[in-house]
Amino acid sequence: MSEATQARARTSQQKVAAGLKRRYRAELRFRSYGIAAVALGLLFVAFLFFSIISKGYTAFEQTFVRLEVSYAADKIDPDGKRAPADLEGANYEALVRQALRERFPEVTERGDLRKLYGLLSGSAETVVRARVLADPNRIGSRETLWLMADDHVDMLVKGHIDRNVPEDERSIDDRELGWIDRLTAEHRVEVRFNPKFLTGGDSREPEQAGVRGAVMGSLFTLLVTLFLSFPIGVAAAVYLEEFAKRNRLTDIIEVNINNLAAVPSIVFGLLGLAMFIQFFGLPRSAPLVGGLVLTLMTLPTIIITSRAALKAVPPSIREAAFGMGASPVQAVLHHVLPLAMPGMLTGAIIGMARALGESAPLLMIGMVAFIADVPKTLSDPATVLPVQVYLWASSPERAFVERTSGAIMVLLAFLLVMNAAAVFLRSRFERRW
Amino acid sequence: MSTEIAPTDPNVRIRVPRARVAAAADDSQPGSKIETKTVGQVTVADAVMTARRVNVHYGEKHAVKDVSLDIGRNAVIALIGPSGCGKSTFLRCLNRMNDTIDSARVDGSITLDGVDIYEKRQDVVQLRARVGMVFQKPNPFPKSIYENIAYGPRIHGLAANRAELDEVVQTSLAKAGLWEEVKDRLDHPGTGLSGGQQQRLCIARAIAVDPEVILMDEPCSALDPIATARIEDLIDELRQNYAIVIVTHNMQQAARVSQRTAYFHLGELVEVGATNQIFTNPRHRLTEDYITGRFG
Ligand SMILES: Nc1ncnc2c1ncn2[C@@H]1O[C@H](COP(=O)(O)OP(=O)(O)OP(=O)(O)O)[C@@H](O)[C@H]1O
Ligand SMILES: [Mg+2]
Numbered sequence: 001m002s003e004a005t006q007a008r009a010r011t012s013q014q015k016v017a018a019g020l021k022r023r024y025r026a027e028l029r030f031r032s033y034g035i036a037a038v039a040l041g042l043l044f045v046a047f048l049f050f051s052i053i054s055k056g057y058t059a060f061e062q063t064f065v066r067l068e069v070s071y072a073a074d075k076i077d078p079d080g081k082r083a084p085a086d087l088e089g090a091n092y093e094a095l096v097r098q099a100l101r102e103r104f105p106e107v108t109e110r111g112d113l114r115k116l117y118g119l120l121s122g123s124a125e126t127v128v129r130a131r132v133l134a135d136p137n138r139i140g141s142r143e144t145l146w147l148m149a150d151d152h153v154d155m156l157v158k159g160h161i162d163r164n165v166p167e168d169e170r171s172i173d174d175r176e177l178g179w180i181d182r183l184t185a186e187h188r189v190e191v192r193f194n195p196k197f198l199t200g201g202d203s204r205e206p207e208q209a210g211v212r213g214a215v216m217g218s219l220f221t222l223l224v225t226l227f228l229s230f231p232i233g234v235a236a237a238v239y240l241e242e243f244a245k246r247n248r249l250t251d252i253i254e255v256n257i258n259n260l261a262a263v264p265s266i267v268f269g270l271l272g273l274a275m276f277i278q279f280f281g282l283p284r285s286a287p288l289v290g291g292l293v294l295t296l297m298t299l300p301t302i303i304i305t306s307r308a309a310l311k312a313v314p315p316s317i318r319e320a321a322f323g324m325g326a327s328p329v330q331a332v333l334h335h336v337l338p339l340a341m342p343g344m345l346t347g348a349i350i351g352m353a354r355a356l357g358e359s360a361p362l363l364m365i366g367m368v369a370f371i372a373d374v375p376k377t378l379s380d381p382a383t384v385l386p387v388q389v390y391l392w393a394s395s396p397e398r399a400f401v402e403r404t405s406g407a408i409m410v411l412l413a414f415l416l417v418m419n420a421a422a423v424f425l426r427s428r429f430e431r432r433w
Numbered sequence: 434m435s436t437e438i439a440p441t442d443p444n445v446r447i448r449v450p451r452a453r454v455a456a457a458a459d460d461s462q463p464g465s466k467i468e469t470k471t472v473g474q475v476t477v478a479d480a481v482m483t484a485r486r487v488n489v490h491y492g493e494k495h496a497v498k499d500v501s502l503d504i505g506r507n508a509v510i511a512l513i514g515p516s517g518c519g520k521s522t523f524l525r526c527l528n529r530m531n532d533t534i535d536s537a538r539v540d541g542s543i544t545l546d547g548v549d550i551y552e553k554r555q556d557v558v559q560l561r562a563r564v565g566m567v568f569q570k571p572n573p574f575p576k577s578i579y580e581n582i583a584y585g586p587r588i589h590g591l592a593a594n595r596a597e598l599d600e601v602v603q604t605s606l607a608k609a610g611l612w613e614e615v616k617d618r619l620d621h622p623g624t625g626l627s628g629g630q631q632q633r634l635c636i637a638r639a640i641a642v643d644p645e646v647i648l649m650d651e652p653c654s655a656l657d658p659i660a661t662a663r664i665e666d667l668i669d670e671l672r673q674n675y676a677i678v679i680v681t682h683n684m685q686q687a688a689r690v691s692q693r694t695a696y697f698h699l700g701e702l703v704e705v706g707a708t709n710q711i712f713t714n715p716r717h718r719l720t721e722d723y724i725t726g727r728f729g
Contacts (some may be wrong), residue, residue, distance in 0.1 A: 245535060316572035322533055323568070324585045324638065325561035334584070335574060 028360065046258050052405050052412075053388060061408025062194035062207055063154040064146040064181060065120060066098040068130055071123035071138045092125040092132070097145065103188075104179060115176060121148040123196075146192065151206040151399035153180060154274045157191060160398055187216060197406060201374045206399030209392070211410050217287055217367070217382030218356060219416065224291020225355050230348050232295075234337075237344075240303070241310040242332050261300035267295045269361030279366060284366035286380035293361050303399040305347025309340040324411045337372075341429045349422035351366030354416060385411040436500050472717045473706035475486035477505040477693075481676045482527060484565075486724065487541035489531065496522045498700040500541075502645060509668060509677040511687035511708065514697030515723065520680045523697070524648050527678065528564035529557050540590055545645070562589050571631035573638070576616045578615050581634055582606060582651040585642040601641055609637035610667055624697035629660025636667065639653040640675070649679040653686065665690050684724060688712050696720045 073080070073097075076090040097117050107116050124147040126397035131145070132138055152171045157180070167174050173272035183189045200210025242251045249367040276282045281287050313336050321331035344353070362368070365385050368391070383391070385407060408419050456502070468486070476483075480503035489497035497519040504527070504683055512520040522531065529550060531537040543550050550560050553647055562585070573581050584589075584603040592598035602619070605614040613632045624636050632652055640645055649668070653661040668677055668690045681687050687694055688708060695705040696719070704717040715721040 031628065135530055315571075316570060317574065318533070319530070319568060320574060320635070320638075322530060323528070323561060323566035324588070325558045325642065326584075327590055329559055334588075339575060417484040 002066040006248050018112075044212045048110050051349055052408050054403025055405075056402060056409045059402040059409075060157055060194060060197055061158075062189050062196070063157045064190055064192050065129055065153075066144060066146050066188040066190070067096075067103065067150050068142055068144050069095055069099045070142045071095065071128075071132060071139045072098070076139050077136075078134060082139075084133075087133055088129075090129075090132075092128045096120060101185070106317055112175070115173075116179065118150055119153055119176065119179060121150050122205055123148055123208045129214070130180075131191060146190070148194075148196075148207055149189070151397060154207055155398050156180060157184075157189060158402075160401075163388030168286055175350070176219070197403070201372045202370060202383070202391070203372060204370075206395075206403060208396045209400070209403055213371060213390060214385045214388035214407065215410060215414065216375050217290075218373075218380065218384040218411075220287035220378055221290040221294060221384055222352060222356060222418075224378065225363050226286055226348070226352060228291065228295040229298045229302050229351065230344075233299050233351075234306050236334055237253050237303045237310060238337070241307045242336065243328065245326060257300050257303050259265075262290065265297050265358055266360040271296065271362045272361065283379050283381070283383075285369050285371065286379045287375060288378040288380040289365050290362050290382075290384065291369050291378075292361075293365060294355040294358060297358065297361060298355050301351040301354070302344075302347050303398030305350065306344045309343025309347065310336060312343060313339045338429065341426075342426045345426045345429070349419060352418060352422075356384075356411070356418065357386055359384070359390055362387055384407075385414065439657055453582040454568055456708055457709050468701075469499070471501065471702045471706040472720075473711075475501050475503060475702070477503045477508075479506045482506060482543065482545050483543055484523075484526070484543045487523065487526055487539065487543060489519070490525060490538045491534070492536045493524075494701055498528070500697075500702040502695060502702060502705060504676050504678055505693065507672055507674070507675050508693065509679060509691040510693040510695060511676065511691035512680045512695050512697060513682070513687050513723070514703075516682075518547050519700040520666065520697050524650055524678060527563050527648055528566055529647065530561075530566065547612075554596070558589075560608050561644045563644050564646045565637055565644035565649060566654050567632070567635050567647065567649040569654055571635050571655065573605075573626070573634050575622065575624050576622045577620045578606075578626070578634065579619040581638050582641045587641055591642060595624060604635040605641040606634075608640055608671070609633045609684060610663060611637055621729065629656045629663060632656060633667065634658070636664070636671075640671070644675065646678065647677045651680050651682060654682065658705060661686070676701070684712070693716045696723060698723070 023252050072095065075094055076092075077083075077086055079086075097113075100116055100120065101113075104116060107113055127145060127147060149157070152161070152394065153176075156163075156172055161170060161172060163170075163177065169335075172180075196208065199212050200208060201213035203209040226402065240250060272289060276289045276292050277284055282292075312383045316338065317335050318331055321335045322328075326334065362384055366381075369381060369383070369389050370391070371383055373380070389404055389407045389411065392400045392407060416417065458665035484500060484502045484504075487497055487500045488495070500519075500523055502510075502523075512524065514520055522537075525531045526539055526543060529539075529549075531539055539551065545560070545563060549555065574584060576584075579602055582605050583592075583598050586598060586601050592601055603612060603616075606615060607656040611630060614630060615621075615634075623631065626634060632655070636647075636649075636652070651662050656664065665686060665721070668679065671677060679687075679690065691708045693705065694708045696703050696711065696715075698719050704711065704715065704720045706716070711720065712724055715724060722726075
């Protein structure tokens with residue numbers, strides 16, 4: 001090597017060394033931007049979770065009042081025949097009121113009595129009835145029961161009602177306050193786990209309202225969506241990707257699928273209303289129709305992700321299969337589809353997650369109505385979790401605030417379970433290489 | 434030796450000197466009248482496959498031009514030529530793999546045991562069971578070693594029961610010289626083998642359906658010299674039972690494994706002949722330029 005080239009090499013080395021520092025700095029900066037972005041994202045998620053859970057966990061608890069109820073024979077079954085119809089139809093409300101009056105014998109005036117009875121939830125009598133129906137031998141005896149308090153008592157106990165504001169601005173007047181305080185002093189008031197929130201349907205009375213109806217509605221709707229959109233979407237993707245000849249028609253179809261994926265979801269709701277309800281005459285508010293509408297909405301997503309998954313399967317696998325004499329269908333079923341399945345499942349879960357959170361198109365087909373019964377079939381009227389959240393959020397009662405957050409927690413749990421199932425399935429498929 | 438050539442103008446047709454064409458015609462067997470510009474003898478006495486005036490177009494692109502060639506039984510024929518000259522395309526005509534390419538159009542006639550394989554009645558699935566293929570890059574299925582071999586017999590219904598299938602798997606692996614290496618891990622993924630083992634697995638997979646012809650497209654180009662040597666030995670052994678067509682860029686390999694060699698140039702079959710004749714005494718100038726490395 002000559003002097004000159006050596007010198008040139010040296011200066012190049014120096015230049016590289018000088019630049020190196022700058023490069024490392026840039027790299028460090030870039031990395032810190034990335035970390036900052038991730039941290040910010042996590043912070044928001046943590047904040048979201050904190051605010052929802054801190055507001056919502058109380059929805060799983062409810063104030064109960066301990067009372068001694070006497071199953072008076074003359075009130076339940078005056079003629080002593082224990083006929084089921086008589087037991088069923090007896091006036092249990094009177095027993096509950098009797099129990100309350102025993103606690104507060106000094107209250108006699110009609111208006112005051114009505115207020116006193118209002119301390120307990122309307123559901124108290126159903127608890128008493130259930131006890132009697134479960135064992136008619138209880139008639140004639142006494143029993144201590146924890147009965148659900150009314151929602152405004154619950155709000156007071158949970159600290160959402162300020163005792164210090166003037167009486168006429170409070171939903172609980174001083175006399176009621178006195179009663180509650182007396183019950184509390186006697187250790188008759190307790191905040192306990194409230195299974196009804198998970199097992200009950202919607203109700204106008206906040207303390208009785210539960211998410212079960214919305215959960216079942218969401219479940220039914222999503223099952224319909226999954227069982228329609230996944231097979232149809234995968235079949236469409238396989239056909240378009242593996243079998244269809246590239247021509248004008250398939251190009252048009254492809255463009256349209258891409259466009260459909262970007263159509264606002266409420267439009268699918270209108271389409272569903274016009275097609276499924278008005279034209280085919282399917283019932284309103286039904287999970288079946290909701291599922292059909294969400295199928296329309298998720299199909300493009302599933303088709304697009306499934307096609308991407310198929311494209312990602314190396315062509316050498318297809319060649320190997322064809323070279324062995326596999327027919328095109330065999331090549332797809334035996335080799336391509338198993339390899340594409342994890343990707344397709346990812347697409348399906350993205351589509352399902354979106355469908356789970358969707359409310360706008362379901363409003364159009366009437367899944368927004370107040371429905372107290374838990375749906376049992378695909379054609380029963382139902383609502384879904386996000387719509388339930390919306391309904392409760394727009395209800396005036398203070399007690400619906402915690403229920404709104406509680407319902408969001410249930411929605412998130414639903415989502416987590418769904419994602420976990422998808423991750424599990426995906427790893428199962430991946431392990432089969 | 435570099436095989437890249439500067440792409441010549443595709444419109445320039447190769448001009449074969451008149452005298453040589455006449456010589457080629459003289460060479461052809463008495464009785465068989467094959468119109469071809471190819472120098473040397475395109476026919477053989479005992480042909481398992483024959484290609485006559487095969488043309489392949491990819492859309493506008495004329496990739497294989499008027500190629501006529503016989504594939505002899507129990508022999509290896511090597512296809513050589515610069516990159517892009519249509520070797521792979523021609524090879525893929527022999528088991529109709531070009532059917533999978535939308536733009537490809539094949540004209541001419543190709544027969545297997547006297548039956549035109551491009552005829553409507555010919556079943557592609559059956560054809561590919563009779564004409565197996567080994568690709569440039571080893572492409573085992575992402576399944577177990579056993580499943581890789583068993584796949585062909587299974588879809589073609591060659592084994593009546595599990596014992597027969599086990600038998601086929603073992604003999605195929607043994608023929609491909611892989612049995613000893615993998616017999617204890619038949620349930621391991623085929624993709625977990627080394628490159629050379631994978632390629633032998635692919636060969637075993639191809640012979641598992643007991644084909645008549647095996648097509649190999651640069652089967653050793655991704656392998657090291659030792660793995661290559663093993664495959665070459667294997668090809669030599671397989672010749673006892675199969676007709677083999679091998680595309681290669683490696684002149685020594687062509688010389689080592691093949692009995693006949695065909696030289697392609699810009700889609701035309703320029704010269705074909707006994708391998709030692711082609712390498713020692715090429716008759717066409719283009720062949721000579723290529724094998725002496727005067728290209729690129
Ligand atoms: N699928 C295809 N579509 C369009 N043109 C193609 C296609 N496959 C090959 N060709 C063209 O056909 C010609 C012949 O290609 P081919 O693959 O047969 O060459 P080759 O001789 O095998 O080359 P190499 O030695 O590089 O493998 C090339 O010009 C190539 O560009
Ligand atoms: Mg090639």
